[in-house]
Amino acid sequence: MSEPAKKHRRGALAGWLFVCAIAAGAAMALDVAAARPAPWIAASPLGRAAIGAGAAIGVVLAAWLMRLALARRAMQRGEGA
Numbered sequence: 001m002s003e004p005a006k007k008h009r010r011g012a013l014a015g016w017l018f019v020c021a022i023a024a025g026a027a028m029a030l031d032v033a034a035a036r037p038a039p040w041i042a043a044s045p046l047g048r049a050a051i052g053a054g055a056a057i058g059v060v061l062a063a064w065l066m067r068l069a070l071a072r073r074a075m076q077r078g079e080g081a
Contacts, residue, residue, distance in 0.1 A: 013060065016056075017060065020056045020060065021053075023052075024049075024054060026049075027047065027050035
């Protein structure tokens with residue numbers, strides 16, 4: 001009996017990046033629309049959302065790069081599939 005096809009999970013990265021980009025764009029648009037801009041982003045309305053969205057994008061990209069590096073390392077050793 002043949003092996004079942006492997007499920008590709010690469011679409012999850014694109015989905016999370018899209019969600020983070022939309023959140024960052026919305027937060028920045030609300031900051032620009034504020035009547036009185038604050039000197040620091042976290043002091044403005046929803047500025048912390050922009051910081052959080054940027055942090056989320058960084059964490060998702062770092063996890064993806066680490067997964068890629070570890071998979072490549074396992075393939076070089078002949079351990080992974």
